[in-house]
Amino acid sequence: MAISLSWAGGVHTPLASQPGASRVGAHRRPMVLPPDVESAVWRGDSLGTPVTSTVSSGFLVLDAELPGGGWPCRSLTEVLQVQPTVLEWRLLAPAMRALVEQDRQIVVVGPPKAPHLPGLRQLGVDERRLVWVDVQKPVERLWATEQLIKSNAAGMLVSWLPQARQEQIRRLQVCAQGCDGPVILWRPAAAADEASAAPLRLRARFGVDWELRIHLLKRKGPPHEGELALPSVPGGLQDILTPRLSHPSRLIAARHSRDLPHAVGSPSSRQPAGRAPASH
Known part of the structure; x- marks a missing residue:
């Protein structure tokens, strides 16, 4: 007697009742998983295959390191930084701009400082598509963030949760699985040592040459080594920066080289100019 196995697509695979015959058949015809099941399988030695959609970050270098090639939807993303309100808009503005062009809303919850509307316009973010929830x-x-995730009404939800606990992040991650847009949580750098249910965690900081430095702390895939350098000149400065000021690191290195002593000996041991050595 043979047993017939079938997937949802209606493909039948006979399975012999004898153990030896089933092993031979397995070698002869490997089992093929349905596409929806195959897409949900993550192999630890590669970047995770996206089960849901993503939104491009606007930085090609960053997209190449993110599973799925962008900010994930139906999932939490944690971005950690030392000081709040210094680089959030520069990192997220390219993705926000693309979503605004699709007539989708950007919702921000509890930013430590009020959004600067003229600066957002320079970044290409139309303030008419920005919803600011002022809670401190x-x-x-936490309550506003959870309710907005459940409502699934934002193209992107950005929330500042510096004091969120592990169980609260876990609850938000469960809720985010039904949200069609990316959910970005900004948290302090000290939270890097805490466990988190967020599948994607990044650490962000400034670079000297107007760039953002990004290190992926956690992702579905191999560990990320080093930092990514994302070019990010603040809005309004691109057209007025001179070539010298476009690379401050070169100016700092040149000044440092001039300040280094080039002669052996201590300046304190030299006699002042115009004064003869004392006679004894």
């Missing part, structure tokens, strides 16, 4: 207490930020 940690419990209010």
Whole structure:
């Protein structure tokens, strides 16, 4: 007697009742998983295959390192930084700009400082598509973030949760699985040592030459080594920066080389100019 196995697509695979025959058949015809099951399988030695859609970050170098090639939807992303409100808009503005062009809303919850609308216009973000939820207490930020995730009404949701606990992040991750847009949480750099249910975690900081430095702390895939350098000149400065000021690191290196002593000996041991050595 043979057993017939079938997938949802209706393809039948006979399976012999004898163990030896089943092993021979397995070698002869490897099992092929349905596409929806195959897409959900993640192999640890490669970047995770996206089960849901992503939104391009706007930085080709960063997209190449993110599973799926962009900010993931139906999932949490944590970005850690030392000081808040210094690089959030420069990192997220390219993705926000693309979403605004699709007439989708950008919702921000509890930013430590009020969004600067003229600066957002220079970054290409139309303020008419920006919703600012002004809440400052940690419990209010958390509640507003959870309700907005559940409502699934934002093209991108950005929230500042510096005091969120592990179980609260886990709850938000469960809720985010039903959200069609990326959910970005900004948290302090000290949270890097804490466990988190967010599948994607990044650490962001400034570079000397107007770039953003990004290190991927956690992702579906191999560990990320080093840092990514993302060119990111603040809005309005690109047209007025001189070639010298476009690379401050070169100016710093040149000044440092001039300040280095080129002669052996201590300046304190030299006699002042115009004064003869004392006679004894």
